[in-house]
Amino acid sequence: MVRRLYGFDVLLDELVPSLVGRERGGGIRAFAYREGNPVVELVGGRGTGKSALLDALFAAYKDQVPLARADLADSKYGEPGLVAGVHDQEAPNASPVSNLLYLVSHKLGLKAGAFHRPVRFPRLHLGLLVVTAWRPNGEGIGPPGLLRAQEELLRLITEDQPDPRRRRAALRQWVDAVISNLGTLVPGFPGIDAVIAATLQTARDQLLTRPDRGALRWWGEHLPYFQGDGLQRLFASVWDFRRYGERRREAEALLVAAFLDDIGEHYGVLKKWNKAPRPLLLLDNGHTPAGRRFLDLLCDQYARAGGGTERPAVVVTALGDGRDHAPPHPDVRDLPRQWPKISLGIPAVTGTAIRAMLNATPDYPAELPGIVERYSGGRTGSARLLADEAVRLRRSGERADAAQLLDAAAPRLLESLLPDAESRAVLTFLAAAQDRSAAVRLWRAFHPDGDAAARVEQAMDCLAAARLQDDRAVRALLLHRLAEDPRWFRVHLNLRAGYNPNGLEEYAPGHCDAYLHHTLALRRVEPVAQAMHRRFADAPPARWLASANLICAAPHPRETLTPEPSGPPPDPHHARPSACAACPPGEDPDDLHWAIRRLLTTVWRLSDPLSYAPRPEDIGTVRAELERLHQAKRSEDTTYRHAAHDWARGLENETRAPDLRIPDGEGG
Numbered sequence: 298m299v300r301r302l303y304g305f306d307v308l309l310d311e312l313v314p315s316l317v318g319r320e321r322g323g324g325i326r327a328f329a330y331r332e333g334n335p336v337v338e339l340v341g342g343r344g345t346g347k348s349a350l351l352d353a354l355f356a357a358y359k360d361q362v363p364l365a366r367a368d369l370a371d372s373k374y375g376e377p378g379l380v381a382g383v384h385d386q387e388a389p390n391a392s393p394v395s396n397l398l399y400l401v402s403h404k405l406g407l408k409a410g411a412f413h414r415p416v417r418f419p420r421l422h423l424g425l426l427v428v429t430a431w432r433p434n435g436e437g438i439g440p441p442g443l444l445r446a447q448e449e450l451l452r453l454i455t456e457d458q459p460d461p462r463r464r465r466a467a468l469r470q471w472v473d474a475v476i477s478n479l480g481t482l483v484p485g486f487p488g489i490d491a492v493i494a495a496t497l498q499t500a501r502d503q504l505l506t507r508p509d510r511g512a513l514r515w516w517g518e519h520l521p522y523f524q525g526d527g528l529q530r531l532f533a534s535v536w537d538f539r540r541y542g543e544r545r546r547e548a549e550a551l552l553v554a555a556f557l558d559d560i561g562e563h564y565g566v567l568k569k570w571n572k573a574p575r576p577l578l579l580l581d582n583g584h585t586p587a588g589r590r591f592l593d594l595l596c597d598q599y600a601r602a603g604g605g606t607e608r609p610a611v612v613v614t615a616l617g618d619g620r621d622h623a624p625p626h627p628d629v630r631d632l633p634r635q636w637p638k639i640s641l642g643i644p645a646v647t648g649t650a651i652r653a654m655l656n657a658t659p660d661y662p663a664e665l666p667g668i669v670e671r672y673s674g675g676r677t678g679s680a681r682l683l684a685d686e687a688v689r690l691r692r693s694g695e696r697a698d699a700a701q702l703l704d705a706a707a708p709r710l711l712e713s714l715l716p717d718a719e720s721r722a723v724l725t726f727l728a729a730a731q732d733r734s735a736a737v738r739l740w741r742a743f744h745p746d747g748d749a750a751a752r753v754e755q756a757m758d759c760l761a762a763a764r765l766q767d768d769r770a771v772r773a774l775l776l777h778r779l780a781e782d783p784r785w786f787r788v789h790l791n792l793r794a795g796y797n798p799n800g801l802e803e804y805a806p807g808h809c810d811a812y813l814h815h816t817l818a819l820r821r822v823e824p825v826a827q828a829m830h831r832r833f834a835d836a837p838p839a840r841w842l843a844s845a846n847l848i849c850a851a852p853h854p855r856e857t858l859t860p861e862p863s864g865p866p867p868d869p870h871h872a873r874p875s876a877c878a879a880c881p882p883g884e885d886p887d888d889l890h891w892a893i894r895r896l897l898t899t900v901w902r903l904s905d906p907l908s909y910a911p912r913p914e915d916i917g918t919v920r921a922e923l924e925r926l927h928q929a930k931r932s933e934d935t936t937y938r939h940a941a942h943d944w945a946r947g948l949e950n951e952t953r954a955p956d957l958r959i960p961d962g963e964g965g
Contacts, residue, residue: 341643344678365404557604599637645675674770
C-alpha cells in the first residue's frame with residue numbers, strides 16, 4: 298500500500314514538475330527557470346520524510362524521464378550490484394566523484410518511456426575511460442593485449458608529429474582492448490561496462506575519423522594548459538587526476554562539466570520544440586563528504602553557466618535543521634534566489650496532517666494530536682510511527698493514555714533517530730543533565746573507572762551527527778525512558794549535589810535554580826516552595842518568574858516509580874521540613890506561601906509533556922495565584938498581573954515551562 302506523504306504537496310505538484318517539465322501524471326508543465334535549473338536542496342532532520350519524498354519522485358518519473366538516483370551515505374551509492382566502498386574510494390584511477398558519474402550516467406542512459414531517446418555521454422565517458430584505463434607508467438595492466446595496445450598508443454601520442462594513420466590504428470586497437478577488458482578496468486560496476494562499451498562504439502567513428510570534432514575536440518578546448526592536439530592533451534591530463542588534492546579536484550570539475558555539456562547537447566533545438574522533459578537526478582544524503590564534494594563541483598559549474606539552459610533537474614536531500622531555511626512555496630518565483638542552489642527546509646508535520654494520520658480510528662481523544670506533535674518534533678516519520686501505534690492500540694480495544702502510547706513507541710522512535718544502541722543508552726542515562734559538565738559529573742559518579750569526559754563527548758557527538766543536539770522532542774523521549782529507571786532518584790540526587798558546592802541543607806537559603814529544578818524532579822515540593830517564597834520579597838517579578846519557568850520544567854518520574862530496593866544513598870544535606878522563614882514566625886504557612894506552592898505544582902504538572910490539555914480549573918488556579926502575587930507585591934510593577942493573563946493563555950495553548958512568556962510589566 299502506498300503511504301500518503303504529508304507536507305510535500307508543493308514539492309511534488311509544483312516545484313519538481315516545473316524543473317522537469319512534466320507533472321507526475323505525465324502532463325506537460327512549463328519550465329520555471331528558462332536560464333537553467335538550480336540545484337534544489339531539501340534540508341531536514343532524521344525521520345522528516347526526505348527519503349520517502351525521493352521514493353515518491355522516483356516512482357512518479359521513472360517511466361517518464363531519464364532518471365538516476367543515488368544514496369550518497371551508502372557505501373554502494375544505494376546500488377546493490379556495486380562493490381562496497383565506492384562512496385569513499387580514493388585510488389590513482391578512481392574517486393567518489395568519478396564513481397558517482399559512472400553510476401548516474403549509466404542510469405540516465407537507460408531508456409525512459411516509449412518516445413525518449415536515451416541520453417548519451419560521449420564527452421564524459423571518454424574522460425572517465427581515459428582516467429580509469431590509462432596507466433601512464435604501465436602499472437596494474439593485467440591483460441597482455443591491453444598492455445601492448447597502451448604501449449603502442451603511448452609511443453605515438455608522445456611523438457611531436459605522429460603519423461595520423463598509424464595513430465588512428467593505435468587508438469582503435471587501444472579502444473577495442475579497453476572495451477574488451479572493461480570488467481577488469483571497472484571492477485566495482487558490474488553491468489556498467491556494457492553501457493560504456495556501447496557509448497564508445499557509438500563514438501568510435503568520431504574518435505577515429507574526425508579527431509577535430511565532437512568529444513575529443515571538447516577535451517582539447519577544455520585543456521588549454523596542456524600541449525598538443527585534443528588526444529594528446531586528454532591523455533596527458535590523466536596526471537592531474539592521479540596527483541590527488543587540488544589537481545584531482547580540477548580534473549573532477551572537468552568531468553562534471555563534460556557531464557553537463559553532454560546533457561545540454563542531448564537537448565537540441567528539436568527537443569526544445571517538442572518540449573522534452575529534463576533528466577531528473579535524485580541524490581539522498583547530500584550532507585555527507587561524498588555529497589558535498591560532488592555538489593560543490595556541480596554548483597561551481599552552474600555558477601560558470603555549465604550546462605547552459607538545458608540543465609537536469611537535481612533534487613538533493615541533506616541532514617540539517619529545516620527551520621534554518623525557507624519552506625517550499627507554490628510559486629517558484631517567490632523562492633529565495635540563492636543561485637546556483639536553492640536550500641529549502643522540509644516543513645514540520647503539524648495538526649491537520651497528524652489528525653489525518655489518526656483518522657483511521659476517528660474516535661481518538663482530542664488531546665492525542667498534541668501528544669503526537671510534541672513527541673514527533675515535527676518529523677513526519679516519527680509522527681507516523683506514533684499515529685500508527687495509537688491506531689493499533691485503539692483497534693486492539695485498549696484505551697491507552699499518553700504514557701502507554703510512549704511506552705510502546707518510544708523505543709522504536711529513538712532507535713530510528715539514534716541507531717547506535719550504546720550511544721542511545723548513554724544519552725538516556727544522561728538525559729536529565731542540564732549541561733555537559735553536569736553530564737560528566739553524573740557519568741563519573743556511576744562509572745568511576747572510565748573516562749567520563751570522553752564517554753560523554755562520544756555520546757554528544759552522536760547527537761550532533763544526527764543534528765539532534767538541541768532537539769526538545771528527542772530529550773523528552775529520552776527522559777520518558779529514564780523516568781521508568783529505578784536509578785531516577787539517585788540520578789537527580791547526584792545532579793542536584795553538583796549545584797550545591799557549599800553543602801547547604803535542602804531547606805537552607807541560597808540554592809540556585811538548577812538545584813531547585815532537580816529537587817522538584819525528586820518530588821520534593823516543599824523545599825522549592827519555601828525557596829521561592831523567600832525570594833519573593835526581594836527578587837524583581839521578571840526574575841522570579843524566569844526562575845519559576847526553569848524550575849517547573851523539571852521532568853516527572855513515573856507515579857509508580859519508587860527508589861531502588863536498596864534505597865538511594867543517604868543525602869547528608871536532606872533535613873526535616875522546617876518552618877518557612879518567609880512566613881510569620883510561629884505560625885503555619887500563610888496564604889502567600891500556599892499561593893506560591895499551588896502555582897508551582899500546577900505549572901509543573903501542566904508542563905509534563907505527557908499531560909493532556911489543562912482543565913479550566915487548572916487555568917483558573919494559575920491565573921488566580923499570579924494575581925495574588927501581584928497584590929502581595931504592592932508595587933506599581935504589573936509583571937505578575939500580565940503573567941496571570943499570558944501564562945494562563947500559554948498553558949491553554951499547550952505552551953509549557955520553560956517556554957512560558959515572561960511579560961514586561963508596567964513600572965518594572
